[in-house]
Amino acid sequence: MHEDTNPVRRARGDQAELDVIDRKLLGLLARNAEQSYNELSQQVYLSAPAVHERVKRLKSRGVIRATVALLDGPKVGRALLAFVHLETSTWETTRRVLEMSAFPEIEEIHTVAGDTAMILKVRAENSAALESLLGKLHHLEGFKGVKTFIALGTYLERGPLPI
Known part of the structure; x- marks a missing residue:
């Protein structure tokens, strides 16, 4: 790959x-x-x-980066889908968040422009597991704040389609 x-x-x-x-x-x-x-x-x-x-x-050429199975979150024990908007004070803090990609709950990490520095797509077993992950984020040096949005349902989930 x-x-x-x-x-x-x-x-x-x-x-x-x-x-x-x-x-x-x-x-x-x-x-x-x-x-x-x-x-x-x-x-x-x-x-x-x-x-x-x-x-x-x-x-x-990297156009196809991987061939993967799209798993059903609830069926594999990760029923809670959340989008975590993370505000950091420094680029170094943002880099430390990238190191957290090893956590299985974190599916995607995006740096963004706007009110927050990053958006994380997280699938957790339940609210306690999400709270535990958020606690780890709170302990990062340079952490400023977080807004968490819990998805109630998913109607479309896919990667980019060619034009």
């Missing part, structure tokens, strides 16, 4: 050159990554080996 871990380079939005077939393949894979190369080939009118080469190229 190739993933660019440099947040500055990833944030620049270096767009890959994609033709119509690449975009169609990406859309098909985004909807169902379990399709075989033969199934994909029938939908884009190429041979299965040609589709395999295109997918391999898209992976090597």
Whole structure:
């Protein structure tokens, strides 16, 4: 798996050159990554080996960063979904939060412009587990504040689709 871990380079939005077939393949894979190369080939009118080469190229160029299973939070014991808006006083504090990515409750970390420095997508077992994680954030040097938004329901959850 190739993933660019440099947040500055990833944030620049270096767009890959994609033709119509690449975009169609990406859309098909985004909807169902379990399709075989033969199934994909029938939908884009190429041979299965040609589709395999295109997918391999898209992976090597970092367009496809990973193939993952999208798990159901409640069914795996993480029923509480929250978005944590974290305010920090220094960039160093923000970097320390990035080190917390090892915590399994934290699914995503985004630096943002606006009233907060970061937004964390968190899935916790319950409110006590969320409170424990928030306590760890409160102990960070440079921590200024937090706003937590608990999701009541999820109607759409997906990654970007190709244009």
